[in-house]
Amino acid sequence: MIRxxxxxxxxxxxxxxxxxxxxxxPSGQITVFVGPSGCGKTTSLRMINRMxxxxxxxxxxxxxxxxxxxxxxxxxxxxxVIQHAGLFPHRTVLDNVATVPMLLGTDRRTARxxxxxxxxxxxxxxxxxxxxxxxxxxxxxxRVGVARALAADPPVMLMDEPFSAVDPVVREQLQNxxxxxxxxxxxxxxxxxxxxxxxxxxGDKVAVMRVGGKLAQFAAPAELLSRPADAFVAGFVGxxxxxxxxxxxxxxxxxxxxxxxxxxxxxxxxxxDVAQDGWALVVDADAKPQGWLALGGLADSALEGxxxxxxxxxxxxxATEAGTLREALDAALSSPSGRGVVVRDDxxxxxTITAAQVLGRIESRAADIRADTVQAANxxxxx
Amino acid sequence: xxxFWHYLFNHPGEExxxxxxTTLWLGALPVVIGLLIALPIGWLAHRYRWTYPPIVSVAGxxxxxxxxxxxxxxxxxxxxxxxxxxxVAVALTIYTVALLVRVVSDxxxxxxxxxxxxxxxxxxxxxxxxxxxxxxxxxxxIGAGLRVAAVSNVSLISVASVVGVTQLGQLFKDSLLQVxxxxxxxxxxxxxxxxxxxxxxxxxxxxxxxRLLTPWQxxxxx
Ligand SMILES: Nc1ncnc2c1ncn2[C@@H]1O[C@H](COP(=O)(O)OP(=O)(O)OP(=O)(O)O)[C@@H](O)[C@H]1O
Ligand SMILES: [Mg+2]
Numbered sequence: 037m038i039r040x041x042x043x044x045x046x047x048x049x050x051x052x053x054x055x056x057x058x059x060x061x062p063s064g065q066i067t068v069f070v071g072p073s074g075c076g077k078t079t080s081l082r083m084i085n086r087m088x089x090x091x092x093x094x095x096x097x098x099x100x101x102x103x104x105x106x107x108x109x110x111x112x113x114x115x116x117v118i119q120h121a122g123l124f125p126h127r128t129v130l131d132n133v134a135t136v137p138m139l140l141g142t143d144r145r146t147a148r149x150x151x152x153x154x155x156x157x158x159x160x161x162x163x164x165x166x167x168x169x170x171x172x173x174x175x176x177x178x179r180v181g182v183a184r185a186l187a188a189d190p191p192v193m194l195m196d197e198p199f200s201a202v203d204p205v206v207r208e209q210l211q212n213x214x215x216x217x218x219x220x221x222x223x224x225x226x227x228x229x230x231x232x233x234x235x236x237x238x239g240d241k242v243a244v245m246r247v248g249g250k251l252a253q254f255a256a257p258a259e260l261l262s263r264p265a266d267a268f269v270a271g272f273v274g275x276x277x278x279x280x281x282x283x284x285x286x287x288x289x290x291x292x293x294x295x296x297x298x299x300x301x302x303x304x305x306x307x308x309d310v311a312q313d314g315w316a317l318v319v320d321a322d323a324k325p326q327g328w329l330a331l332g333g334l335a336d337s338a339l340e341g342x343x344x345x346x347x348x349x350x351x352x353x354x355a356t357e358a359g360t361l362r363e364a365l366d367a368a369l370s371s372p373s374g375r376g377v378v379v380r381d382d383x384x385x386x387x388t389i390t391a392a393q394v395l396g397r398i399e400s401r402a403a404d405i406r407a408d409t410v411q412a413a414n415x416x417x418x419x
Numbered sequence: 420x421x422x423f424w425h426y427l428f429n430h431p432g433e434e435x436x437x438x439x440x441t442t443l444w445l446g447a448l449p450v451v452i453g454l455l456i457a458l459p460i461g462w463l464a465h466r467y468r469w470t471y472p473p474i475v476s477v478a479g480x481x482x483x484x485x486x487x488x489x490x491x492x493x494x495x496x497x498x499x500x501x502x503x504x505x506x507v508a509v510a511l512t513i514y515t516v517a518l519l520v521r522v523v524s525d526x527x528x529x530x531x532x533x534x535x536x537x538x539x540x541x542x543x544x545x546x547x548x549x550x551x552x553x554x555x556x557x558x559x560x561i562g563a564g565l566r567v568a569a570v571s572n573v574s575l576i577s578v579a580s581v582v583g584v585t586q587l588g589q590l591f592k593d594s595l596l597q598v599x600x601x602x603x604x605x606x607x608x609x610x611x612x613x614x615x616x617x618x619x620x621x622x623x624x625x626x627x628x629x630r631l632l633t634p635w636q637x638x639x640x641x
Contacts, residue, residue: 087539112542122537126555126635135541168635184541194540 037063037098038084038192038226044092045079045249053079054249056092061241063098063191064222068239070229071272076249077228081194084226085114097192112140115185115193115223120201121177123169129155129180130165136188147187154183159213175206182214186221195227199234211237232273236260236280244269258284262405282362285401287355290364290394292378292387300326304339307331315373318343323384325377328352354379357386361401365394439613441504441586446573446621449508453515454565460516461523462549474520481517486510486575490582504586507579514575515568522564526557559636562629566622573618577610587613 038061045054054076061067069077082088084095086107095102102110115136123132133151138144152162158179169177178198185193199207199214215238218225229235235242236257244252244260246268253265261281264270270277296310297317307316307329314332319325327348331339352371355363355378367376368391375388464471489510494501497509530553538552580588590610630637 085540087536108542108544110542111540116537116540118533118537118540120533122533122540124534124537124552126552126633139542139547168638170635171638 037061037096038067038224039096040080040093041096042093043080043083043090043095045076045083045088046091052249054083054090057249057251058093059243059251059254061224061226063224065240066218066225066227066238067241067243068227068229068235069243069245070232070235070239071245071252072247073230075245075247077230077245078196079249080245081196081226081228084192084194085111085116087111112136112188113190113192115188115190117178117181117185117193117195117198119197120174121169121181121198123177123180123184125169127168128165129160129167129169129172132169132180133183133187135184136190140188151183151187154187155180157186157217158183175202175210178202178210182217191224193223193225195225197229198227200229200231207234214238236283244272256284279362282365282398283360285361285398287357287359287361287364288397290357290378290389290397292389293375295375295385295388297323297325297385298329298343300343300345302343304331304334304341304343307343308334308339312375313373315375317373317375317377317385317388318348319385325354325379325385328372330372352377355389356381361394361398364389365391365398368394435587435590435609435613438587438589439617442573442576442588442614442617445504445507445511445576445579445586446569446617449511449515449572450565450569450621453512453519453568454561456512457516457519457523461520462527464520464524465527471524475524478517478520481513486514486578487582489513490579501582504579506582507576511572511575515572518568518571519561519564523557523561526560526564527553529560530556555632558629558632562625562632566625569621569625570618573614573621577614587617 040057040059043054043057044052046052057080059067069080071077079088083090084097084102086102086105089103097105123129124135127135130148130151133154134142134144134147137147137150142150152165155162155165160176160179160183164172164176164180169180172180178201181198185195199210202210211234227238229238235244239257241254242257242260243254246252252272253260253269255263255265258281260269260273261277261284264273264277295312295317297319298307298310300318300320307318308331310316311329311331314330316329316331317325318327318329326345327350329343329347330349349372352373353363353367353376355367355376357378357380364376364378367378368374368389369376371377371388373388375390376394377388378386380386460474464474490506491501493499493506493509494503497506499505534552534556535548538548543551576586577588577591580586580591587610590613591607
């Protein structure tokens, strides 16, 4: 747990970078600081490991006041991933990763052996170990940066725009791997970004800050989307809030329709027999959906042969039974047949659902929430 | 060319060899000591920015003092004999410091703030950060300055023979006398040759040291 207690930072020139910040970043979760440029995100982050000392208030790591800990000792126990990775250009990838363990007194050999394992963990081949940072791409450098921060296995990690300098495709990839890694490691993470989508995707909790270093709202992503605290947050969270909020709404048990599917390799005639509205769903031998086959208006003579992958329309996305309403709606909207494909957790076909059905579910859910809100407001009014 | 060898044989090899040795240590020692002195001063100018302008100005002024003047003034200050080679060594050390202070300061400042912030965040102490991150990364800049200092020192050494400090510059003086007497220039050719070899050797040694200390630079270029 990282707890800010009325923390403020006034720079010597009078700039108030952070103003009376109080919040608690829960243990084992990702807390994202987000806001426009210059709102004090980096300052907030760097006050945690005392690269910047607050001018007001205290910061607690669990039950320890950080002001009472020797700065170098404190930092060696906190992983830090910096914008543009900030790798040491004169050290090999391996030695970059081994930096903190070696500062802590681990012998070179052990530190390097562990570093090699970590490289693998963040998805880099061992052949990169002997390279220098300038010989890596931006995305690869970021991975090394993450490995370096993890090397001493610190319980707390600080990350300052770690994925902002790479292209969108690589960013998405790094984000997903980061989430996977975090689900294994369960670190207490403070993460800074100026990208609200990244904040919503990665954060368990999101702190929205405004220029002047003031906390505008501290909430879970779903709440940020559905109940922005003020006009600034609403504007910052941006368009498509309603739609994006569905990404946090569990689909629950959807009214799935059975659909007879054909298996790859079966005859086209068999496919036509099960097709509805001219479309047949094709699965592989393991019952995993492969795509849609268009059969509408085909004459008998055109139906010689078997179902092969090159005939398939791959347009539709897949939703999972345990997924969100957003996934389900997207599956329905993107499906060429209009019937969204839902799979089980193991990837086997479960059933289909139409956009109308998903919308019905969304509507009833919204009605429930409205009723709850009204009731809460009434109770509040009575009290 | 016959006269060239003639000169070398007539002057016992030992004499030229002892001049060479004097030239070598006069060339090497001031560079080493000058670097050791310039490092803390350059660091100061880097670390406390307000000291940078005065330090660099003073260094610049010192560098413009003619070497002959320094060779003649130093004995008075140091209490050494006018012919003492220590004067030359001290003068060259002063030039080296004057040249390197700015180079060291700029070299340290050129290390990217991001790298420095990363080093701080990893938990390096201030001293560790300087020695293990900042200095190694400043080696290419400081090394380039060191090469200039070493080569210019070697050329300054020859001037010292004018004030009577015997080293290879002696060959030019001998030549000067002989030109007027017998149009004999061979000692000067030998002198130029030896100075050139020595300057080249110093440069090579420093270049090799830089390459050894900066393997990452080669990796990036290849
Ligand atoms: N050393 C400093 N001296 C004076 N003011 C500073 C200093 N560092 C930062 N500031 C100011 O403090 C404010 C907050 O800076 P900070 O770096 O924390 O912003 P940020 O939210 O990280 O911005 P960005 O998204 O651009 O990185 C800014 O107005 C900045 O100009
Ligand atoms: Mg910042």
